[in-house]
Amino acid sequence: MPRIQRLARNQVSATSGEIYDRYVRERGNVPNFFRTMANRPAIFETMIAHFEAILTTGTLSTKLKELVIVRTSQLNQCEYCLDSHTKLARKLGWSADQITALNDAAESELFTPAEKAAIHLAEKMTLDSNHYSDAEFATLRSFYAEGEIIELMTAIGIFNYFNRFNNVLKMEPTRPLSAEEMATGGFAVKA
Numbered sequence: 001m002p003r004i005q006r007l008a009r010n011q012v013s014a015t016s017g018e019i020y021d022r023y024v025r026e027r028g029n030v031p032n033f034f035r036t037m038a039n040r041p042a043i044f045e046t047m048i049a050h051f052e053a054i055l056t057t058g059t060l061s062t063k064l065k066e067l068v069i070v071r072t073s074q075l076n077q078c079e080y081c082l083d084s085h086t087k088l089a090r091k092l093g094w095s096a097d098q099i100t101a102l103n104d105a106a107e108s109e110l111f112t113p114a115e116k117a118a119i120h121l122a123e124k125m126t127l128d129s130n131h132y133s134d135a136e137f138a139t140l141r142s143f144y145a146e147g148e149i150i151e152l153m154t155a156i157g158i159f160n161y162f163n164r165f166n167n168v169l170k171m172e173p174t175r176p177l178s179a180e181e182m183a184t185g186g187f188a189v190k191a
Contacts, residue, residue: 003169006035013041019048031084033166044114054158058151063092065117065155068122071102072095073158075126076163083173085159105107114143118152125156 009020009030016038020030037044055062066089073081086099099109105119117140124132141150 002032002171004036004039007038008035009055012038014163015045016041019045023183024177028091032171033080033162033174036169036171040048054151058147060148060151061092063089063094064115064118065151066092067094067098067102068118068152068156069120069159070099071105071119072126072159073163074102075123076160076167078096078163078167078169080166081159081163083165111152117143121149121152122156125153126160139146 004020007016009017012020019109020038020176022092023030023034034044034048037047055065066085070082073085089099090096095110098108098110101110102119103118105111111119119134120136121140124136146150
């Protein structure tokens with residue numbers, strides 16, 4: 001049983017409902033995390049705008065951002081985020097071997113030096129953010145422009161927030177909506 005109620009489509013505002021509809025079209029579900037956050041529409045709607053800006057704008061690929069999201073979620077032991085974002089990372093082209101190798105990325109031959117610098121940033125931001133040295137930052141800057149560093153840091157930062165939120169709530173992985181859930185939840189069921 002959820003620690004906080006997850007709202008169905010017919011329980012949310014019109015603006016939140018549009019977000020729900022978009023995610024059902026794109027993913028076949030509305031993530032449990034989103035349905036929980038919808039208890040506070042202003043927080044939910046601005047969180048979605050921020051989340052989507054982080055993942056879909058800028059010059060870095062969503063693929064790289066998903067890689068640092070998966071590493072952050074591994075470090076925070078967030079099974080909920082790992083369930084969905086490992087799948088997304090795999091769809092974007094990261095192999096199962098690469099996902100497994102994240103635990104020892106610095107020694108792995110499966111990542112480029114630029115990818116290793118991004119993974120290392122995720123590790124330091126998540127585990128020891130007060131001790132990211134000038135030398136480590138110089139290495140990062142040798143691969144990424146300032147705006148790209150912001151993109152990486154916001155992806156890592158927002159998932160540190162998401163991971164902790166979902167861990168405290170013991171959020172279960174989201175499954176696709178059934179036809180019955182679609183109909184009773186206020187979604188248009190495709191014939």
